[in-house]
Amino acid sequence: MAFYKDKYDVIVIGGALAGMSCAMKLASEGKSVLILERHNLPGGLATSFVRSGIEMEATLHEMMSIGPEERPLFIREYLDEMGVRINWLRVPEAYRLLSPKDSIDIIIHPGRRDDGTWIAADEIEAQYPGSRDEVNRLLETCKSVYESVLFLNEHTASKLTLLLKHEPLTKTAGYSAQEVMDKAFNLSDDVKHILSAYWIYVGQPISTLPFTIYSFLMADYLLGGSFVAKGFSHEMSAAMAHRCEELGVQFEYCQDVEKILVRNNHVYGVRTKRGDEIHCDYVASAPYPNVVYAKMIEPQSEVPAMARKYADAMPLGVTTFSVVMQLDKRPEELNINDYSVFSSNIPFDTDVFWKQGKQLGNWSNLTTICLNYANPDAVPEGKTSLSITFLPLADAFMNITADEYQDMKRRIAKQMIEQVSEYLGVDLLEHIEEIEIESPMTIAHYAKAYRGGIYGYQHSMNNSVVARLEDVEKEMWIKGLVGCASHQLVGDGMACNINNGKIAAKMILEEMKKEAK
Numbered sequence: 001m002a003f004y005k006d007k008y009d010v011i012v013i014g015g016a017l018a019g020m021s022c023a024m025k026l027a028s029e030g031k032s033v034l035i036l037e038r039h040n041l042p043g044g045l046a047t048s049f050v051r052s053g054i055e056m057e058a059t060l061h062e063m064m065s066i067g068p069e070e071r072p073l074f075i076r077e078y079l080d081e082m083g084v085r086i087n088w089l090r091v092p093e094a095y096r097l098l099s100p101k102d103s104i105d106i107i108i109h110p111g112r113r114d115d116g117t118w119i120a121a122d123e124i125e126a127q128y129p130g131s132r133d134e135v136n137r138l139l140e141t142c143k144s145v146y147e148s149v150l151f152l153n154e155h156t157a158s159k160l161t162l163l164l165k166h167e168p169l170t171k172t173a174g175y176s177a178q179e180v181m182d183k184a185f186n187l188s189d190d191v192k193h194i195l196s197a198y199w200i201y202v203g204q205p206i207s208t209l210p211f212t213i214y215s216f217l218m219a220d221y222l223l224g225g226s227f228v229a230k231g232f233s234h235e236m237s238a239a240m241a242h243r244c245e246e247l248g249v250q251f252e253y254c255q256d257v258e259k260i261l262v263r264n265n266h267v268y269g270v271r272t273k274r275g276d277e278i279h280c281d282y283v284a285s286a287p288y289p290n291v292v293y294a295k296m297i298e299p300q301s302e303v304p305a306m307a308r309k310y311a312d313a314m315p316l317g318v319t320t321f322s323v324v325m326q327l328d329k330r331p332e333e334l335n336i337n338d339y340s341v342f343s344s345n346i347p348f349d350t351d352v353f354w355k356q357g358k359q360l361g362n363w364s365n366l367t368t369i370c371l372n373y374a375n376p377d378a379v380p381e382g383k384t385s386l387s388i389t390f391l392p393l394a395d396a397f398m399n400i401t402a403d404e405y406q407d408m409k410r411r412i413a414k415q416m417i418e419q420v421s422e423y424l425g426v427d428l429l430e431h432i433e434e435i436e437i438e439s440p441m442t443i444a445h446y447a448k449a450y451r452g453g454i455y456g457y458q459h460s461m462n463n464s465v466v467a468r469l470e471d472v473e474k475e476m477w478i479k480g481l482v483g484c485a486s487h488q489l490v491g492d493g494m495a496c497n498i499n500n501g502k503i504a505a506k507m508i509l510e511e512m513k514k515e516a517k
Contacts, residue, residue, distance in 0.1 A: 011269070144169070
């Protein structure tokens, strides 16, 4: 009996979150689906690792688009619809922004009061009197844009519908977050800095970040709060993989796809590294288009010229450098009192931070996450789980040789630890029991992501989420081939990848209907 079927409806290349999301949706519609994953675990970067018997979170700082069980947001709703059960834990606060050079030290919490006032607006008002109404108005605008983007995620709207029913979206879609805050709202510079702290989660300076993306991020995080999985991000990955198999998806690990087979501008299968040729009608592909069109399509003569131009024209987004540690004392004993802290040792300026991402180390804006405050049972008694992260650009690392790599990695990690130690007033180097350093090379090696990219392509004013939602179906340069990862739509993080998988499945189902007519 053959290991693989003679033919599948869809082959999904990559068993990370987007691939599993796509497979679940397709299988729930009765389609035969095969996932081919190069590793021995599902989830891609949504995973954990064990050092000296201690499980440590690899990547997930917090998950957006979940919301509380009684008021679920769209990713929780989708996972519930698909039958995926995850034990979500709410993160205690949105963030703390610590910028001593600006005399800013504030903690922001999510949620809205019964009268509609955002809690964040009250918290900012307490330190910056007279700002409440404008902050509230800005966040209400963000909420309106957020709801419009969710509508477009599921529907096609005419220009008239957009103008009549989605006015905040249409009025702000052509502007950056900086432009909207500067021109449409009367906010002090300090308040604008406070409301820009999440910039690192999109890896784009506020001056060039589309207000649409900014709005979605702010409304999502500050409306329903953030969540983590009790069993680390691996719990989420394992639950999705289990549900895929329950729905009939064939999930094969340690299967590296080398070629996507194309004939007459239509995919007809894939070939694995070990030589298996497997046939299908559609392929949902996690590898970046840069790799797909340059190396994976066979024969290369089937690659349309526009597909190459598209991939070459898309600037790659950020990658990551993260130091994950277990410390030998409780957080309070180390002056660590918050879950999430955005700290800067220079005046807050996202344009400066962005430029620093092109250099190796000496980064001023760092994110620290203390897992104890969101998931205390995941950390051994009397210990602290702390990560320090910056999101640089891959170009900074392109000339590092193998001989230089380890020294570079340790040098930058030491700088980051010392910088956080300074504002804590505690030498963290003296308290490290376990440490792991994750670099762009780690991402490129483990996930085989192009140049270690974690967020796909950069945001821009003419390539933001609204434009991408409108154009994504036009980018099926080869019939039957769809993207299915962070590069597919301009969006960031694990929630966006789950949504991207859902969108890929929707595109395939719509194409199937067209071809059936």
